[in-house]
Amino acid sequence: MRRLVFILRYTALLTGAAVLLATLTPLGYWYALWLAGDWLSPPGGTLLVAGADMEDPETMGLTSYRRVFYARLYWRQGTFSHIILLGRDAAPAMRKWLVHEGVPAAALIEENASDSTLENVRGARNILADWKARTGSEKPAQPLVLLTSDYHCWRARRVFAAAGVDVIVQPVPDAAKRWSSWPARWGVCTDLAVESAKICWYFIRGWL
Numbered sequence: 001m002r003r004l005v006f007i008l009r010y011t012a013l014l015t016g017a018a019v020l021l022a023t024l025t026p027l028g029y030w031y032a033l034w035l036a037g038d039w040l041s042p043p044g045g046t047l048l049v050a051g052a053d054m055e056d057p058e059t060m061g062l063t064s065y066r067r068v069f070y071a072r073l074y075w076r077q078g079t080f081s082h083i084i085l086l087g088r089d090a091a092p093a094m095r096k097w098l099v100h101e102g103v104p105a106a107a108l109i110e111e112n113a114s115d116s117t118l119e120n121v122r123g124a125r126n127i128l129a130d131w132k133a134r135t136g137s138e139k140p141a142q143p144l145v146l147l148t149s150d151y152h153c154w155r156a157r158r159v160f161a162a163a164g165v166d167v168i169v170q171p172v173p174d175a176a177k178r179w180s181s182w183p184a185r186w187g188v189c190t191d192l193a194v195e196s197a198k199i200c201w202y203f204i205r206g207w208l
Helices: 002-024 027-036 062-075 090-100 117-129 131-135 150-162 182-205
Strands: 045-050 054-056 080-086 108-111 144-149 168-172
Touching: 027 150, 027 182, 045 062, 045 117, 062 080, 062 090, 062 144, 062 168, 080 090, 080 117, 090 108, 108 117, 117 131, 117 150, 117 182, 144 150, 150 168, 150 182
Parallel strands: 045 080, 045 144, 080 108, 144 168
Antiparallel strands: none
């Protein structure tokens, strides 16, 4: 009984410490910015958008929506020739939304099979290899700019590089932006913890 009380007491202490770190320190914000890397101004070229969560097979979750929202903003600059949408179910949902927002359907290419960052890069590589048949152009406009959430950039950048796909990774304000809301901070820390676990797994598997 005393051992159980000891375990429960220290579990509560560790949980409390984690909550305090998550809500009262800027560690999560700093970590999200570090994972994001450089924040650049996309010069144009071909935009790739990595899909994420889905509420159901036809409805984007908030993370996917944030990414495609910024894709629309960059498209309106008039410097991108095509947008490649990556992710099972997410790609068709993003395409539908972008068309509704005025992006020409002919400028959108979707990959509707991948379920992970590793599969995203494989799907993107297949599209790029078949570019002339899809678009009539010899090769996509350069550079290739990958748009994804700030906390996902570190892993995405290395996975694409390891697969031989040369991209500029452009962060979408996500975790760093949500950090300004106190109620959202615990959710941000959860996302950062999950991403850290995925980084470790990808490193172990040699995918980075």
